[in-house]
Amino acid sequence: MRTFLIQLRKELREQWRTRKALVVVIVLVAFGLMSPIIAKLTPDLLEALGEGQLGEVQIILPEPSARDAVDQFVNNVTQFGLLLAVLVGFSGIVGERERGQLALVFPHPLPRRTFVLAKFAALAILFGVAVLLGALADYAYTAILFEAQDIGRFTAMVALIYVWLLCLIALTLLASALGRSMTGAGALAFGFVLLLSLLGMFTNLAPGTLTGWGAALAKEIDAPARWGALAVTLAITVLSVAGSALILERQEIE
Amino acid sequence: MDQHAIEIHSLTKRFGDFTALKGFDLTVPRGAIFGFLGPNGAGKTTTLRIMTGLARATAGQITIEGVRVGGQQRPPIGYLPDTPSFYNWMTAPEFLRYIADLHAISEPPIDPLLDRVGLGDVSKRKIGGFSRGMKQRLGLAQALLPQPAVLLMDEPASALDPAGRKEMLDIMSDLRGELTIFFSTHILNDAERICDEVGILHEGELLLQARRDELLARFAQPIFEIDVAPEDAPALEALAAQIGAQPWAERVQHEGARLRVTVNEVETARRALLPMLTDRAVRRVEMVGATLEDVFLRLTNNVATAGERA
Numbered sequence: 169m170r171t172f173l174i175q176l177r178k179e180l181r182e183q184w185r186t187r188k189a190l191v192v193v194i195v196l197v198a199f200g201l202m203s204p205i206i207a208k209l210t211p212d213l214l215e216a217l218g219e220g221q222l223g224e225v226q227i228i229l230p231e232p233s234a235r236d237a238v239d240q241f242v243n244n245v246t247q248f249g250l251l252l253a254v255l256v257g258f259s260g261i262v263g264e265r266e267r268g269q270l271a272l273v274f275p276h277p278l279p280r281r282t283f284v285l286a287k288f289a290a291l292a293i294l295f296g297v298a299v300l301l302g303a304l305a306d307y308a309y310t311a312i313l314f315e316a317q318d319i320g321r322f323t324a325m326v327a328l329i330y331v332w333l334l335c336l337i338a339l340t341l342l343a344s345a346l347g348r349s350m351t352g353a354g355a356l357a358f359g360f361v362l363l364l365s366l367l368g369m370f371t372n373l374a375p376g377t378l379t380g381w382g383a384a385l386a387k388e389i390d391a392p393a394r395w396g397a398l399a400v401t402l403a404i405t406v407l408s409v410a411g412s413a414l415i416l417e418r419q420e421i422e
Numbered sequence: 423m424d425q426h427a428i429e430i431h432s433l434t435k436r437f438g439d440f441t442a443l444k445g446f447d448l449t450v451p452r453g454a455i456f457g458f459l460g461p462n463g464a465g466k467t468t469t470l471r472i473m474t475g476l477a478r479a480t481a482g483q484i485t486i487e488g489v490r491v492g493g494q495q496r497p498p499i500g501y502l503p504d505t506p507s508f509y510n511w512m513t514a515p516e517f518l519r520y521i522a523d524l525h526a527i528s529e530p531p532i533d534p535l536l537d538r539v540g541l542g543d544v545s546k547r548k549i550g551g552f553s554r555g556m557k558q559r560l561g562l563a564q565a566l567l568p569q570p571a572v573l574l575m576d577e578p579a580s581a582l583d584p585a586g587r588k589e590m591l592d593i594m595s596d597l598r599g600e601l602t603i604f605f606s607t608h609i610l611n612d613a614e615r616i617c618d619e620v621g622i623l624h625e626g627e628l629l630l631q632a633r634r635d636e637l638l639a640r641f642a643q644p645i646f647e648i649d650v651a652p653e654d655a656p657a658l659e660a661l662a663a664q665i666g667a668q669p670w671a672e673r674v675q676h677e678g679a680r681l682r683v684t685v686n687e688v689e690t691a692r693r694a695l696l697p698m699l700t701d702r703a704v705r706r707v708e709m710v711g712a713t714l715e716d717v718f719l720r721l722t723n724n725v726a727t728a729g730e731r732a
Contacts, residue, residue, distance in 0.1 A: 178509075187512040268507030273563070275474040275501040276524045276568070382616045420477040 170280050172289075179290030192252050193298045199248055200302030203240035204309040205233050235387045236313040241306045242329065242383040245299065249333050253295065254357045257340035260287045261416060262353040270421045281413040284341065288409050291337045299330050321385045328382035328398075334377045335401045336361065338408035345412040345419075373403040425604035427452040428473075433482035435468050435626075442468045446484060446628035450604055457613035457634075458606040459718060460623035466606035467504065469623070470576045473604075476500045487571045496681055497572070500565030504577040506557055510550030514560050516542055517549060518608065525568040532567075537561045539593060555586035562593060572599070575605035579612055591616055614714040620702055622721055629721050634714070641717040643672065644688045645710050648681040648694060651703035655679040661702065666696060684716065705715050 347353025368376035384391035428450035471477040486497035522530035539559040685691035
């Protein structure tokens with residue numbers, strides 16, 4: 169536990185000093201703030217764009233609501249959260265191996281599984297803080313522009329998005345452990361993401377269905393609970409982290 | 423307690439069909455500065471990677487200070503890779519603090535250690551701005567921080583400029599008596615300068631292991647060094663060929679205005695050699711002892727020749 173905390177502190181400091189933390193937080197908070205604004209302004213924008221170009225044709229859009237803000241938030245955070253998770257995570261293991269840093273630190277008493285666990289924990293903390301701040305910004309702005317949402321349902325939505333992001337982070341870490349080069353690891357990470365997306369087209373057990381479930385909860389729409397998808401997502405996350413540790417344990421470091 | 427700091431038994435490493443290490447044995451006395459010599463590709467780095475636990479042996483066993491490498495317990499080692507790579511966003515004291523924390527050292531001697539390796543005045547600079555020599559010295563500091571019984575170094579001075587190399591060798595020399603040093607190198611002058619004992623590895627096989635002085639004495643062969651005036655240097659090529667054809671000449675090395683002639687019969691050589699030099703602008707003729715380089719070349723050439731014959 170002591171070594172884990174030392175390594176976790178090193179990872180968190182690295183995120184801060186290399187500005188990775190700042191980028192992730194700024195992007196997700198920005199989308200948290202923008203989501204309700206976009207939802208509010210979309211009808212006006214469309215109206216302004218269509219004015220004078222459609223002749224007698226009229227576009228009738230429903231009055232924007234807090235539900236539109238939820239849709240915007242879920243879309244933005246999942247799209248950019250996915251991109252950030254892959255970009256920030258894929259170099260985690262392979263990068264240090266390629267640069268020769270692992271050859272310097274592994275002869276010291278740093279178990280490889282602790283190294284992997286600390287990497288995952290640091291990314292989980294970073295994305296946890298960023299999603300939380302983004303969600304708070306979204307919640308506050310939605311309350312100002314529309315109405316306050318049910319806090320319990322909103323929290324459940326954010327939690328489901330976070331679990332889905334953790335799964336992506338774990339898979340990206342697995343790609344980083346498997347990849348022989350940075351390019352290979354990056355390609356593999358995007359491959360995993362693509363595979364998850366394809367899986368979502370065929371089964372309701374895919375991790376991607378969690379975000380839809382979360383959105384439905386926040387919008388107070390009747391939709392089936394996706395407990396199976398939640399279990400599958402958590403299982404993939406745990407197996408990916410354990411797999412990364414196992415792979416690194418067996419690897420020979422150049 | 424055993425008098426050996428390092429014991430290697432039947433160390434074998436295969437990469438697919440290629441055998442990098444062919445089951446050699448080696449022992450390093452406690453407190454020695456041991457030079458692990460060999461040309462590039464001999465298997466030196468592979469051996470060190472196995473000793474540090476970064477790679478696994480296909481067969482064989484390594485024990486360091488009585489602790490088996492790859493077992494439950496960690497051997498008391500410090501390791502300096504050939505080109506140490508750090509976290510560039512850290513400063514040198516931050517990196518050493520991190521390493522000290524991993525070793526659970528509550529009050530690490532960071533400042534004295536940085537002073538010792540000559541980095542005391544750059545403690546606030548990020549490592550990313552360090553030169554190669556500075557990184558090498560910081561690498562040595564991190565290896566020494568846990569006060570290891572055995573210091574393993576992979577080509578510690580090979581990539582440095584002459585001044586950096588001298589500094590590194592001086593620091594290593596200063597450590598004599600404090601711990602056992604095992605370092606690989608292909609620069610034989612470095613080994614000759616500071617080693618107590620050497621092992622010569624060639625194509626994954628240990629050709630020999632001996633104390634440096636014994637080795638030089640055992641392989642000592644009379645060598646005549648002949649220096650001529652620079653304007654006479656072009657004519658040395660013909661002279662080298664002429665001497666090389668003599669039955670008493672084993673080997674002739676030609677470097678600029680100098681010939682090094684290894685002979686097998688001193689008196690015959692002396693009598694025959696001096697008349698051959700009468701028309702040359704000779705500045706110096708001296709009989710010198712063999713260097714580690716002479717021993718190394720002789721051994722590796724013998725192996726290569728035997729291989730060709732086979």
